[in-house]
């Protein structure tokens with residue numbers, strides 16, 4: 001389950017901006033990722049509006065906008081080392097909140113434009129299988145002396161490299177006996193109990209992502225997380241609006257007119 005926690009202060013300023021601008025506008029969401037095992041929480045602590053022209057239909061992030069946030073990020077990270085660029089925050093004006101094709105293009109552009117350390121990365125466990133365990137192999141890797149072990153469960157093979165040659169017959173026979181015991185397990189289960197073992201494998205992977213929040217003039221909000229890696233996925237996130245410990249730097253009431261001065265309303 002993915003959560004996007006929005007600082008109440010950021011949401012309030014976003015509502016004010018919607019009321020004043022009325023059309024579509026965009027900002028970059030800043031904050032941090034709190035990672036607990038399977039429940040990443042993306043905390044939006046601040047947002048940064050680059051110079052832009054508010055449009056009635058679609059938000060395109062021009063290259064100047066990307067340059068502006070790149071410079072701003074260098075500055076931000078001097079003061080808040082743990083803040084990263086989480087992704088995009090934009091308004092649909094009077095339209096409902098959803099992710100359009102152009103939004104996806106902007107999100108892909110953010111993903112492609114920033115170095116690894118600027119964007120969040122979630123830890124995931126990629127599951128393989130289940131497979132019926134009908135092949136199990138365990139063999140020593142020998143090159144003069146013992147160099148390691150290779151163990152295969154069906155399609156999964158693990159190689160343990162000892163990184164030195166162990167020329168010790170007692171060690172070899174003791175450990176080979178252990179491998180043989182494990183090897184016998186599925187056969188024992190099948191022979192004595194008639195059960196056919198299956199197995200699954202999990203591989204821990206880190207996937208970079210871009211968070212996206214869409215708001216509108218009716219105080220509606222939608223959040224998604226776009227994951228990249230071997231394949232791309234999008235996940236609906238639960239939005240939680242609450243007070244956060246850290247205060248926004250850019251998005252605060254005193255700066256409202258300064259922020260608005262960056263938005264040309266066409």
Ligand SMILES: [Zn+2]
Pocket residue numbers: 059090091092098099100103214
């Ligand atoms: Zn949009």
